[in-house]
Amino acid sequence: MREATLWTLHLAAGVVILVFLSIHMGIMHLEDVLTALGTGYRDALGWASVVMRNKQLYFTITYVILLAAALYHGLYGLRNILLELGPGPTAVRVIQGILILLGASLFVLGTIAAIAAYVR
């Protein structure tokens, strides 16, 4: 793919992450603030809350979207940083190979976990 396309995707992924990660962080780390404001629920990491989320298709789908967007955004960002160091063509291919493999395997792992938790 053209470099400009990859970079535009990096920015677009940033926007997607902004939306879904903000929701995620709000649920996980501002739960008591939100409860004080009259919304939200307690004990976000308790098993009951985990099951409650995992059984909702909304969370299954948005988790997989967030997984893909954040893996792409983060690993592409790392690739940029590494390529800035000026590696030769072979090193570039090795770096890209490792990052693609890493991203693809974690995407598969996370997606299987999200689906397994939903159907469980």
Add this chain to the structure above:
Amino acid sequence: MANGSQTGQIGLRGWVYAGRFGLERYAYTLHRITGLGLLLYFLMHICVTSSRALGQAAWESVMGFLSHPIFRIGEFLVYVAFAYHALNGVRLILGELGLGLGNPVRPEYPYPIAHRRQRPLFLALMIISGILILAGGWDFFVTKH
């Protein structure tokens, strides 16, 4: 041996001192550090949270292990990194789309600097980031402990 003032290199000082490049140069350094920190955490986070697919016992044993104060503080740092990286990222995306930088003008001395046009936006975003960090700190350290 050439000294720094002749070569324009400032050595190790250049890692922490942005000189005439100003505030946004520090913002860039922090954006890079927080981006790498978030990535490192995220890769581990995928593996850790996948344990929920194995059932309650697996989940609770992992969460029990991670309830150590060291991990709680690490988790708070991840939250802080998010609050910074996300809001500074908004500024970067707007800038990369050419928004909020003012119209191009003829380069006449003293040259106008686009960053200066953007600085109020930057400061406003950092204030929001600071509020989020305080709210998160309240949740992490006051209501939970």
